[in-house]
Amino acid sequence: MLQLAQFNLAKLRYGLDDPGLTRFEIGANMIRRAADQAQGHVWNQQDVIDETYFATRSVWRSVEALEDFVYSGIHHRYLKLSANWFVPGEERGMVLWQVTAGTRPSLAEAQARLQRIRADGPGQEAFDFSTSRRFVAAASRSAR
């Protein structure tokens, strides 16, 4: 069975020790725990790369499950505040792709998927929310 993998990469405005990041860190903890409890959630992992980039990887049962989580509740609230903590990127920071159930995408693979959508635009191997309908089979879309 296919599931949906997600990767997001964003550049932090502050160093990890900066008090300006405390509220973000608290929010990130709560978002990770809220994701664990969300319907359709399979797995998630947060990483800080080179003390500069905040990365999230997650796996969901469907695009709809991920969309519900991203655009409601605590995640949505923090999304609206994200400019407080992240430098606006010139390139896209998020990518989606399909994985077989049980897959936990590595950071290297996630970064490769992001490079791919940045270089080639959305396709079967790397897409975004707006193009997901084209690239995700109907059967897996409905499995919330």
Add this chain to the structure above:
Amino acid sequence: MSTELANDLLLRTLMREPVPRTPVWIMRQAGRYLPEYRATRAQAGDFMSLCRNPELACEVTMQPLRRYALDAAILFSDILTVPDAMGLGLYFETGEGPKFERPVQTADAVRALKVPDVEKELGYVFEAVRTIRRELNGKVPLIGFAGSPFTVGTYMVEGGSSREFPTIRALAQESPEVLDHLMSLIAETTVEYLNAQIEAGAQAVQIFDTWGSALEPDDFRRFSLASMQRIVDGLIREKDGRKVPVILFTKGAGPLLEDLADTGCDALGVDWTTELADARRYVSDKVALQGNLNPATLRESPETIRAGVASTLASYGKGPGHVFNLGHGITPDIDPENLGVLVDAVHELSPAYHD
């Protein structure tokens, strides 16, 4: 929302700015000592129904301001709204105080705690804040509040009110890492909760740490102080161009006030077991102080109440940074007239302590 305040004595004092007189508000000023409060509570049906009804919560918040020349309003709510939103099932049994259907006593129960959608599940609190701000119309500032993680945690672990805290003490001894985790979960939820109050219009916030000092000093620092520090670090500290002061009130803190002052809060509540003059020395004038007349003084004669006000003002002494309050909440048995005597005495006697 208008941010102009007709009376900003409290906010200036909490930031240790000079003021012409000492501001005064009273913990539990919207409470059972007022007959109009008891009538509104009867209208609501029960305590939590009153908390959950923004119009009635606003009404009881405003009631003491109609009687007395107070310098702040405080949101009418309860510290246990947070664990209720975390899924513990808060209920009240007549004569027995608050209880939880599902106490949290194991690592598994801590892990299973719900991450609440604060905006949704505690939306009634933020609606009350907005309603009160509209009703206040800039007259005095509105204080929001929450319980400290340890104090809230005692109810969550014990399943209700307790005096000896046997279960949470055992948890601290046998599985301190589980208690650390619980404290951090409550702290994070409280940051969300207080920030949402601030976004809705609370102009200062107070954290009530009623039971932290029941711990040995080292355990206090680990379980209560550290989690309050986390909250202070995560709070919105400025809104609409004005600082949002943070007050920590650990009942019975004594010399631990020094540790509390180092959290980066703006003010500390002091109970009546510590002289304000000593408290001022403990905190080296780093933060403002709030307190600390013994609530029992309000059972005495007008002369004794005035003398109590005078000695409290004298104990703090000259200079900015003192908010007059009781050392704990006003009790239901107090004659409302007596609180009027207190408030009038603060207005009359305090200008002598300000240049």
